[in-house]
Amino acid sequence: MTLGDAGDPLVHSAADENKVVLRAPAFIKGWLIATTLWVGVLFLVVVVMYAVPTLLSGTDGGHLWGVAAMVLFYGYGIALVFGAPLAWVLAFLLRPIRNQWLHVAAFFVVPTFAFWTVAGLLGIGWHPGLLSLWATVGAAAAIGRSAIRSDVSSSTPSAPEL
Secondary structure, three states, X not given: OOOOOOXXXXXXXXXXXXXXXXXXXXXXXXXXXXXXXXXXXXXXXXXXXXXXXXXXXXXXXXXXXXXXXXHHHHHHHHHHHHHHHHHHXXXXXXXXXXXXXXXXXXXXXXXXXXXXXXHHHOOOOOOOOHHHHHHHHHHHHHHHHHHOHHHOEOOXXXXXXX
């Protein structure tokens, strides 16, 4: 394939003008919003379930700092290793669809079922009730995608794109 062929990604065609494009700053902004929201809610759940009972019982709560750091470290780590690539692939696949609300809906449904599937394969379980747990991931991803609706363009940029 030579430069200028129909399949060449460096050549912009008229068909490319109708695609939704997320540039890197918009992608990073959406990822940070979604991840911070999800990790923040996870952190609050951990505080309510572990910290409050520990402190009310009068036992030493020194280990809670380690639990808090672990929640933050693993929450952002999982989002970076699994969530960001999933979001990038999903954003790439949704490029031909111009309706931003369909993007938001897809960013709710796909991460919810993807994390439910991974959890089932890892032995956490396939119970439909666990979908509510993984729907928190989908809800955070949908809110993050909704937050960057105005940051997308529907024309081919000259800069690198996601």
